[in-house]
Amino acid sequence: MHNLRKKRLLLFSFLLLLTGCNPGDKNSKHWYKGNLHTHSYWSDGDEYPEMIMDWYKTNGYNFVALSDHNTLAEGEKWITVTKSRMYEEGFEKYLEKYGENWVTHSLDSGRIRVQLKTYATYKSLFEDNDFLIIQSEEITDKFGDKPIHMNATNIQSRIEPQGGESVTDVMQRNVDAVLNQRKETGMPMFPHINHPNYFYGVSLQDIIDLHGERFFEVYNGHPMVRNYGDSLHPGTEEMWDRINLAYAQKDQPLLYGLATDDSHNYHQFGSAYSNAGRGWVMVDSDSLTSRSLIHALEAGAFYASTGVLLEEINFNNNKLHLLVNAEPNVVYTIAFIGVVAGEQQSKVLKEVVGTKAEFELEKGHLFVRARITSNKLKPNPYQENEYETAWTQPIVYTK
Template sequence: MRSDNLFLAVFLLGFMAHGTILSQDKTWYKGNLHAHSYWSDGNEFPEIIMDWYKTNGYDFTVLSDHNTLAEGEMWITLSEKEYLQEAFHDYLDHYGESWVEHQLDSTGRTKVKLKTLEEYRSLFEEDGEFLIIQSEEITSNFGDKPIHINASNIQEKISPKEGGNVAEIIQNNIDAILEQRERLNVPIMPHINHPNFGYGISADDFMQLNDVRFFEVYNGHPLVNNDGDSTHLDTESMWDLINASYLQEGKPLLYGVATDDSHNYHRFDKSYSNPGRGWVMVRADSLTASSIITAMENGDFYASTGVLLKGLETGNDSLQIEIAAEPDVGYEIQLIGKDPASDAYQIIERVKGTKASFTLPHGYGFVRAKVVSDQTNQNFFDETEYEKAWTQPIGIKKPN
């Protein structure tokens, strides 16, 4: 039985910053929007990665390799590390000599031809059960500042665009993605990755942008600095400051996603970028790329690192949340907002338990909810990291 059957009773009526969204008779789908394979700097074959996500209860996933799509001919030279050699032989044993093309080079090292998306897609995709969305991580930099942007459901490879500063580079790449979307009439969703990786992208950079709808509030790579440091904001604080600016300028609210950014599939501990750390739960009409992207652009999703929601109802003046609670786990549900007089977001109200009903407060341009459990996940790279969920920001109507 599908894990998202827990959520079929959920009704979501959300007033967002730019309209009312009716979301009934839909299904929750679990997905990851950021992962890597041997096509760039991951350490596993695409088929093994797809099998991991499908076996572990995901409904959709991507491979978002750096500046490439899984198409054409690509050979890799296999690492001589023992565990990767063993993994190759497991791959060969599972798929067989007729599937795995490999040979020895002049130095005696093993070279393997990678399968393209179109070659392996049919092994895993099932209508209504599992979907692979083509993606690319458009990867560039400005000096020592890394700038990475994912394009989900991309149809043609996009080479990184240049610019005179961080914001200009981001905007030029966003514009290139949206140009392809308009030209091909296909929904393609850009999201800005791990802004605190190398502290490459600041809140001020975001504030200069247009047509930006998504960013990673959580990324599972151990080097991305989700929590910031003494001189850099954490990603949640950035999120609220950016949205305060966007509201003031009449821009759509920025939505937050959680992703794996998985690279390492053989050794699981805090030193590695493993799968299973962050995902999105999307409530969509069907398990297709267009339905998933439409739902996300409507804000009909939440981000999670382990907490699942059983109920989520948003009206013009209220927000109700019910958690799909696990036994012997405690939860705190927080209502978060930023009033015009403050420099930082505030926890407006806290509820301990598995249900909360909030009246949306006036005087705030937007609010969002966050659920924090007292359960850690052994897959996290920080033993003090507790499982969480984040709803999307809700624009509040000013009273007449």
């Protein structure tokens, strides 16, 4: 446990930096809002990359990872606009916004064809001191009939799905491919597990058996991903704790939880569609660069959210203190969730109704995290009656 505790001290130093910061005010300290899972016409999304980036930038995001399936936005790619008034109007809006000098298009047998802009071309339209686009890929693999999707954030070249002899083997090969590219290029990048309950392709044990994976999606905004599980399968939040129990027992670094959009649909809205704006991460980073953001994410200096913002996260002398950036007339419940040594499942260790709370870790706590739930219904939710929530990352007792 000694080596792992030294690594965890790095996390604690980052958590200490969070004191007094306001995630809702990017000028107070370097809090950056970002989405790490996004799709466009480069794969199975239904919008042009520029229109997507414009939406995120306009709606207060600081960084976005465009992560299309098994591809990067490079080279020449044309699409044929679906013969539907909705998509034809989408093209007209794109053309009106960016103009004939930017949009390359043609007519072929009465159908509109459009050449997609590459990442290298469109990023200069949006990037500035307050907005960053991170090149990414959703490595879309499978084992038998089980879908296995993993994002690779900030990769420098496309990674082919690696295949394998089991679900865990497929995942491990893809994790290793990303980490190998990181080593070869010297560029920071990381893999993360996408929506494990999507067609229940990835099990709890599959993730427990992995090495080198530090992130997974505790929340994904796609309507088919079953975040909450069913009578036979645990939800992603329960999976998270059970995985970290196993990792702690193996002296393996803990898994961190992300919230993402997995946005695909930009013209139709509602719980039947995968829309933008449902889940994101708030990252406390030295600067808005891929290197700094990834360094902060890997240190656990972030939280995941579907709407709740935090004013303070402070960990000092084994006391975790939280303060919500509260909205008027909204009630918040702060639950400290963890695993006690000798027990085999997580439980709520303390619960406070209010906007601030503190929990003192003891030596017998394997890890503790917080979930902050509001009584405010989420607009355009993943499923009906979903309340805005935030999740902090697991921390451990220090001597």
